Amino acid sequence: MTAPSAGTPARLRDGGRTGTAATASVPGSSANLGPAFDAVGLALDLRDELRVEVLEPGAGVRVDVEGQGAGRVGAGEAHLVVRALRQALARVGAPQPDLGLTCRNGVPFGRGAGSSAAAVVAGVVLARGLLEEPGRLDDGTALDVAAGMEGHPDNAAASLLGGATLGWAEPGSGVEGAGSEWAGLEGAGAGWPPGDGGAGALRWRAVRVEPHPDLVAVLCVPAVELLTAHARALLPDVVPHVDAAFNAGRAALLVEALVRRPDLLLPATADRLHQPQRAAAAPATAALVADLRARGLAAAVSGAGPSVLVLGPGAPAGAAAAPLLAAVRGVAGPTWDVLVPGVARAGARWATG
Ligand SMILES: Nc1ncnc2c1ncn2[C@@H]1O[C@H](COP(=O)(O)OP(=O)(O)OP(=O)(O)O)[C@@H](O)[C@H]1O
Numbered sequence: 001m002t003a004p005s006a007g008t009p010a011r012l013r014d015g016g017r018t019g020t021a022a023t024a025s026v027p028g029s030s031a032n033l034g035p036a037f038d039a040v041g042l043a044l045d046l047r048d049e050l051r052v053e054v055l056e057p058g059a060g061v062r063v064d065v066e067g068q069g070a071g072r073v074g075a076g077e078a079h080l081v082v083r084a085l086r087q088a089l090a091r092v093g094a095p096q097p098d099l100g101l102t103c104r105n106g107v108p109f110g111r112g113a114g115s116s117a118a119a120v121v122a123g124v125v126l127a128r129g130l131l132e133e134p135g136r137l138d139d140g141t142a143l144d145v146a147a148g149m150e151g152h153p154d155n156a157a158a159s160l161l162g163g164a165t166l167g168w169a170e171p172g173s174g175v176e177g178a179g180s181e182w183a184g185l186e187g188a189g190a191g192w193p194p195g196d197g198g199a200g201a202l203r204w205r206a207v208r209v210e211p212h213p214d215l216v217a218v219l220c221v222p223a224v225e226l227l228t229a230h231a232r233a234l235l236p237d238v239v240p241h242v243d244a245a246f247n248a249g250r251a252a253l254l255v256e257a258l259v260r261r262p263d264l265l266l267p268a269t270a271d272r273l274h275q276p277q278r279a280a281a282a283p284a285t286a287a288l289v290a291d292l293r294a295r296g297l298a299a300a301v302s303g304a305g306p307s308v309l310v311l312g313p314g315a316p317a318g319a320a321a322a323p324l325l326a327a328v329r330g331v332a333g334p335t336w337d338v339l340v341p342g343v344a345r346a347g348a349r350w351a352t353g
C-alpha cells in the first residue's frame, strides 16, 4: 500500500544529493500487557540502531544487517525498514532515492518484543531524518504510517513514543488506504473497526503515559519463534460479552497500575480475550504465565508471544530489580533467557548525518 501524499511534495535535505544521511535508534516493546489487546504498549530498552545514506542514482538499495536477524531477512526493496522508509517518503510526496542501509539489531525477531514494529518505526524516522522539513513526518503522521503497516498501533506507538502507550483507530484519516492492511495482513476479522468495514480510511492514534518510576519489566525469551500472523490467525471473530466486560475492567485498571499503582499489576494483567485462545500455539508460554501468576507475579504473554513479560514494582536502579529477577528465574528455569531490559522512557531517536 502506498498512501497518496497530502499538501505540497516534501523535499529531501540537500536536494537528496549522494551522501545525505540519517541515523535512528528505536526501542522494542511489549504489547497487550494482558488485557489491553492491540491497545497498550510498553517500550523496552532493547534497541535497533540504524543508518541510511542516499546512494548515487542507479545504485539501487543495499542493506547490511548485524545482530538479530543477520543473514535471514531479505535485502533490497523487500527489507521491512526500506519498505517503511519508502511508505513514509511517499506519504509526504518526497522523492525516492537509491539507498544504503545499515542495521545493528538488538530486538529479537518473532519473540513478542515488537521487532517488526521497531523496524517499521525505524524506517519512518529515518525518512524523517532525510527530509528538508522533518516536521512533515511529525509523530502523528509517523504513527499513522507505522501502525498502518503493522495493522495495529500498540508496538509501533511504544517504539515511537517510548514509555507506555494507549493506541486506537479512528475512521477517516484523510489519507485513503491508511490502515487498510488491518483485515488482510494479520488475519484479524473483517468488520473492525466498526463502521469502517475493516479496510477503509483509518487514522491510527496514540497517547503516551509515563510509567511509574518503580516499574520493572522482566522478559523471559524462549529459543523458539512465533510469527504474529500465525498467532493472530488463532483468534475467534466473536467473543462472549462476559469476557469482553472482564477485559474492559482489567484494561482500565492496567493504566492506573502502570502509572500510579504497581501494587495492582497482578489483577491488572489478567486476560480472557487472546491468551487462552493462543495457548495451543505456545504451550510452554501459557504454562509459564500460569505458574508465575499462581505465585503472585504479574505475568502476561508479551505481544503475540512466545516471550513472557513480568511486571513488578521495584526501583529504577538495577539492583532493585534483583528480587523480581531471581523469583522469575527460579520459576522459569534454564530454558528461558531471562532479561531485565528496562522500560525505555525515550522512544525513537533520530539524527542527521
Ligand atoms: N529489524 C528488522 N529488519 C527487517 N525485518 C524485520 C526486523 N524485525 C522484524 N522483521 C520482520 O518481522 C518478522 C517478525 O515480526 P512478528 O510481528 O512476527 O514478530 P515480532 O514483531 O518480533 O513480535 P510481536 O509483534 O509479537 O511483538 C521477522 O520474521 C522479519 O521478517
Ligand SMILES: N[C@@H](CCO)C(=O)O
Binding pocket: 031, 032, 037, 038, 039, 152, 154, 155, 228, 231, 232, 274, 303, 304
Ligand atoms: N497486539 C498484537 C501484538 C503483536 O504484534 C497481537 O497480540 O497480535
